[in-house]
Amino acid sequence: MPTLSQQETHLASAYVDEFARVCLDGATPSFDCIYRSSNFPQTRLVLRVDDGGEAYALKIDTESPATGRLKAEFGVLRELSAYFQANESTQVVRPVYYAPGNAFFVTEFIDRPTAVDLIYNSPDDSKVAQVYRRAGSWLHDLHGFQDPTQMPFWPQWMMEGIRESIRAAGPDIADDTQAMMNIMRADAGRLRGKPVLRVFSHGDFHGLNLILGQGAMIGLDFTEVIEKPAVYDIVDFLKADVFRDVSGQELDRSGILQVNKDMFFRRYRHPIDMDVLDFCIRARLLKDWLEVSGDGYQPTEFEAQRSQHLRRRLRLALTVPVSAG
Incomplete structure (x- = not known):
């Protein structure tokens, strides 16, 4: 404390x-x-x-x-x-x-566990999947607070951020990510300009900002609310499952466990372009991994574990483009 x-x-x-x-x-x-x-x-x-x-x-x-x-x-x-x-x-x-x-x-003050508490620590995969289902319901409701609009998708800011992180991490990381970056560049070019849903967004929708109440999901911390593409709130929440074991569970092409992603979209029903979403999840996982890797970086024990999980997810998932050629 x-x-x-x-x-x-x-x-x-x-x-x-x-x-x-x-x-x-x-x-x-x-x-x-x-x-x-x-x-x-x-x-x-x-x-x-x-x-x-x-x-x-x-x-x-x-x-x-x-x-x-x-x-x-x-x-x-x-x-x-x-x-x-x-x-x-x-x-x-x-x-x-x-x-x-x-x-x-x-x-x-609500003295109940957050979504992250259960996603990180529960041994029961089915309970974790239910957290994703309930989170999808909560975010669906939030994204309906104002009438949505559409806007073109521009991935350049994500690609620039990843390139900066690779340069900061050093030559070994650059070599390690070369094939991944080739795939990301191909997707960025194909997806640029696609229409995506723009909504009233939480802006910081990670699992610590969603509390598991008795029968309800309760949101908090609305400092960063903004109108932006709906996919970014979704990415912030879905990526929390990187600490879950992938052994015996199917990994989605984005790097998220398929069961958790499917459960999220049982209750989240606004129209989402899945190619754009999966590109954004990959970009975020890659950026998160780069930030705790590379020459001279001294990660904490938590960050070292996170780095291992992220690297494994990326190796398994980021092998082919998400968009059609």
Whole structure:
């Protein structure tokens, strides 16, 4: 659990006191820090606040009074809360309080496992497949929040990012990925400009942002919402299964276990171009592998395991183009 500095503790206490004064009849709840942003460790935190009867999540961004980040997110959360209200199986965390000072807001805290907890750790493949089915249902509903449009698919930004990662990783990795890159370039050329669905997107739809509630999937963290191709949210979630064992299970051409992908699309029913989706999944898996590989990189134990799993998936899946010649 993250540790707060003395200054952060003082600030957090003031925020908790404000929330308690306004919403908890002046009670004195306890709190702990449960999250510190890896990209913005000095400014972004999440506290778990407990008044003895109910728990809350207090999200802090000390730069938000200037950037308006939390104000925008809380506004989206309120709209989505109303949109999902009638749905029993797909929901979002309930917004509780927005601070007038714009530095924090509060939602309900749900003490349940995330989708990643089960995908990474469950020994039961059938239970994991059900997580994918329920996640597909949740994302289908989110992507229907606004009327979708269409836009041309442009893969150049992904290819440029992969090339930069290969250069940073060194000559051995460049040799190791040459055949893969030839296939990726061929697909990028054939798929460029194809019409794809553009929707209201979560923007950061990994499995830590989806909670397995009792009978419902509950979404959170809407900081990155944006209108963009629907495939990107789908890629963010589907790629979580790289830690699953492929022995005895069929691997999809994208590098995802076929059963998990099929289960996801049982409930996700917006029209998706599967060639574009599979290209994007391959690109993301390749980029993820390159980021924890190469000369001079010292991966953590977790990253080393992830690198091995990703490399194996890519070796098995990225062998022929996804698009027709």
